[in-house]
Amino acid sequence: MKDYLVKALAFNGTIRAYAVRSTDTISEVQKRHDIWPTTSAALGRSMSAAVMMGAMLKGEDKLTIKIEGDGPIGPMVIDSNAHGEVRGYASNPDVHFELNEMGKLDVKRAVGTSGMLTVVKDLGLREFFTGQVPIVSGEIAEDFTEYFVVSEQVPSAVALGVLVNPDNSIKAAGGFIIQVMPGATDETIGILEERIANMEPISTMIDGGLSPEEVLSSVLGAENVEILDMVDVSFKCNCSKERFGNAIIGLGEKEIREMIAEDGQAEANCHFCLESYVYDKEELEGYIHEIQSRS
Template sequence: MEQLKDVLVRGTAWGGKIRVFAVRTTELVRELQRRHNTLPTATAALGRTATAGAIMGAMLKGEEKLTVQVKGNGPIGQIVVDANANGEVRGYVDNPEVLLPSNAEGKIDVAGGVGREGYLHIIKDLGLKDPYRGSVPLISGELGEDFTYYFALSEQTPSAVGLGVLVDADGTVIHAGGFIVQLLPGLTDAEITRLEQAVGSMPHVTSLLDQGESPEGILRRVVGDDLTIHDQMDIRFQCKCSRDRVLQTLVSLGESELQQLIEDDGEAEIVCHFCNEAYTFDRAQLEQLLEQARPKPIQ
């Protein structure tokens, strides 16, 4: 079967009174699962958060970027996702080895893994002096409802959010994707009711993806044919870490800490939270860094 690439579409509907986004994130979530060896409950929670992050990144412009932090009281611990306006996404969970029994509906128990108490934080770097920060309490832990609550409370934008990750019994990610539909000023009460009914009656996102539905097709399930797609973009896993950045971090530790590291261990291994890439440095390399870290005499 041909593998479909991850893509996000965005547009408007109903005469510009609704803003719409939908995305397929199957390959992204597979890559996150592979890098972090997540078990199904953690895979679904991280995948849903990464999907929401990808869509929220598409709401930004230029070099703007954002970080999503889900801090619930469940066994998964913290979920962190970075995304930007170019479709680049990365993320991790504190505890990837979380596998809970299915919930009462026979689905992955994301809320049990995330926890039903805690906070959803959104930090946006918009190129200003200080980043924008928005926070709301978790209201369900299922994440779709939590992001819906965030948009309503923190950004004053009534929204419908659908997020889904379908995981096979062996832990393989079969499908992942989601949509966000945002209500703009001018909608009548009848139109709002119509939209609520459409969202409430539509199949789950992963069921639609399993049927071969495209992101644009998912949006048509919500808003009908009065839909204008303005553009689309590829979504992909991308981490910003590099050996040079890790070198700079080690040098910034300072002379005394580097000296202690050499004396105690004789080597160092730095592992990136976001991509699990390991960077190793032997004694000779650490001693070179120590020379760089030493204060230079004033000429």
């Protein structure tokens, strides 16, 4: 099964829902960065949430999420957009602990329980929308639940999961976001709370072969769900030599001349995909001429 997400409504439009299978996408990131299991769980959960949040956007809108806890992973940064494209990295990918008392990967210990979760949305306006909440658990799903309630005033249930194989590869990854819209009855909310409290872990559902549609049917009841859209999900990095070149130009003539004097070249590395771009002396001198022609 390929990675994709679904958008849905339920209970006569009073519930909005998203579900994603992200196994291959998280696997791509794990392999690129050679990530250890606990970090894979933390970053994978975060990326699954980010790609579903991207699906809440429109057109060319995009968002960036930064989770900066006091744990050894350090800051995690994730970008996503409305087209199911996502990329992310953890500052320290080589973090792993023994399983916690629940027999699960100890994401809380790796992320930390103090810090901030920040969401920055580029909606094509002059100003970016920024929402920020304190980390409440470090388990990621609870932290996004807090974000939706506090920053966007939307009561939400967020479930995120990643299963990691003994060889550190990704076995299953995915999640869902269920949001309560105006008009939802207490009865509907009660049904949802009971279903969510008694459901299998989302990672187990994905590992068992359930599709995103089947996940939502399991959580919401098949008779209540109306699927609105399906979007393919994939890892995609938009870095390029030109983009980094523009960043070098932005450093100014003095710093570029120092690069030439010290190293005779410059090298830029992408944190997201680990691609490296080298700029020789001739290219750097070309940037200086470009700066001079603008002044």
